[in-house]
Structure formats: C-alpha cells, structure tokens
Amino acid sequence: MNTAESQFDKVAEEYDFVNALLNDYSFSLSNMFPEKGRALDIGCGSGLLVEKLASYYDEVIGIDISNEMLNLAKSKRQLTNTVYLNMNAEQLNFNEKFDFIVSRTTFHHLNDIPSVIQQMKELLNEEGRIVILDNVSEVETPPTYVYVLGAIQDFLPHCLKFGMKNAIRVFKHNTSKSWLEHLASDKYLSEQDYYDLYGKLLPGCQFYNMGWAMGVVWIK
Ligand SMILES: C[S@@+](CC[C@H](N)C(=O)[O-])C[C@H]1O[C@@H](n2cnc3c(N)ncnc32)[C@H](O)[C@@H]1O
Numbered sequence: 001m002n003t004a005e006s007q008f009d010k011v012a013e014e015y016d017f018v019n020a021l022l023n024d025y026s027f028s029l030s031n032m033f034p035e036k037g038r039a040l041d042i043g044c045g046s047g048l049l050v051e052k053l054a055s056y057y058d059e060v061i062g063i064d065i066s067n068e069m070l071n072l073a074k075s076k077r078q079l080t081n082t083v084y085l086n087m088n089a090e091q092l093n094f095n096e097k098f099d100f101i102v103s104r105t106t107f108h109h110l111n112d113i114p115s116v117i118q119q120m121k122e123l124l125n126e127e128g129r130i131v132i133l134d135n136v137s138e139v140e141t142p143p144t145y146v147y148v149l150g151a152i153q154d155f156l157p158h159c160l161k162f163g164m165k166n167a168i169r170v171f172k173h174n175t176s177k178s179w180l181e182h183l184a185s186d187k188y189l190s191e192q193d194y195y196d197l198y199g200k201l202l203p204g205c206q207f208y209n210m211g212w213a214m215g216v217v218w219i220k
Contacts, residue, residue, distance in 0.1 A: 043106025
C-alpha cells in the first residue's frame with residue numbers, strides 16, 4: 001500500500017470534517033476553464049472541490065488512491081455529473097480528454113512530478129487549463145511543534161468562528177498522532193523550486209504565492 005493511501009485512509013473522516021469547515025477552494029475556482037466541458041480533479045480526497053466544479057462543468061471526474069476518502073466522496077458528494085475513481089495520479093488512464101485539470105494539496109505526495117505533468121498535458125484539450133495548488137515551504141519538512149503551535153494559536157479564533165464543539169474537533173484532528181505522523185512525512189518544495197520545476201514543465205505558466213501554498217496556472 002502507498003504511504004499516502006494508508007495515511008489518508010486512517011484520517012479520512014476527520015480530514016473531511018475539518019476541510020469542509022476550513023478549506024478555501026477559491027483559487028481553483030477563480031482560475032477555472034471558462035466554458036462548460038470536462039474537468040478532472042487529481043487527488044480529489046472526499047470530493048469537496050469536485051462537488052463545487054460540478055455546478056459549472058458537464059462532467060467532473062475525481063481520482064484518488066485512498067478508498068476511505070473516495071467512499072466519503074461517493075456517500076456525501078455524488079451528483080449526476082460526478083464520477084469518483086480509484087486511480088493513481090502517476091498512471092493516469094483515460095481515453096477522453098479534459099478542458100480543466102486541477103489538483104489541490106496533492107502534488108507533494110507524488111514521486112515523479114515531470115511524468116504526471118506530461119500525462120496531464122497530453123490529456124488536456126487545446127486551450128484547456130491546468131491549475132495546481134500545493135504547499136510551499138522554505139523548510140522541506142517543518143517540525144511537528146510548528147503544527148502543534150499553529151493548532152493552539154488557531155483554537156480561539158476557531159471557537160469564535162465555528163463554535164467550541166467544532167473547534168475542539170478541529171484541534172483534535174490537527175494534533176492527532178495519525179495527522180502529525182502524516183505531516184512529518186510530507187516534503188514540500190521551496191518557492192524557487194516551484195519556479196525551476198514548474199517553469200520548465202509548464203512554460204509560460206503563472207505563479208501565485210499565497211504564503212503557505214503556491215498556485216500554478218497554465219493554459220495549453
Ligand atoms: C491533502 S489531501 C487533498 C484532498 C483534496 N484535494 C482537498 O483539497 O480537499 C491529498 C489527497 O491526495 C491523495 N493522493 C496522494 N497520493 C496520490 C496519488 N499518487 N494519486 C492519487 N491521489 C493521491 C490522498 O489520498 C489525499 O486524498
């Protein structure tokens with residue numbers, strides 16, 4: 001079993017709860033391919049972005065390697081124009097092309113980004129868009145205490161915004177052994193790494209540095 005697969009299987013339900021509450025999908029949505037068509041979300045998790053894309057596109061396919069995440073997506077966010085598949089991003093296997101290929105906070109789990117980008121480019125229709133958002137950090141793997149301190153700092157604002165019960169649930173997930181172990185195995189690219197790697201793979205792409213994440217937009 002792939003490490004990311006087993007790690008996300010373990011935390012799926014709480015990850016979904018926390019991300020439904022906190023995640024901001026506006027970058028991916030504000031850079032969408034502007035017409036109807038087919039969209040693909042790579043590393044769709046529990047389908048939070050797929051569900052939003054489904055109100056704009058004719059068909060939205062979400063792929064992920066965690067069955068637990070996919071089960072949540074299918075039970076909570078299955079619509080008539082959405083399809084969820086267990087597929088590894090490293091081996092994209094589709095007969096038809098897409099107008100919009102998006103991925104959010106998944107690329108740091110991939111072993112061979114150049115190969116995945118090449119496959120995405122081949123699967124994209126002319127004038128289609130690739131929009132990738134992933135973590136950026138000058139420290140490849142931030143130490144665990146940084147996440148614990150962050151969770152403590154966020155607790156009060158979360159209480160005020162979401163209520164005490166929800167804030168406790170978010171805090172418990174963010175400081176749980178399974179989640180901290182997962183974060184301790186993450187490896188992030190630096191800002192310069194993004195410019196070097198994605199600038200070469202997606203010539204002419206635009207970069208958006210959001211502090212914790214880097215957004216990359218490329219039009220074919
Ligand atoms: C941090 S979650 C992000 C989920 C979703 N994109 C979101 O923003 O809510 C990363 C997801 O990538 C999936 N993943 C990791 N490696 C993958 C791979 N090689 N192929 C497909 N999905 C993968 C994990 O199972 C997990 O659901």
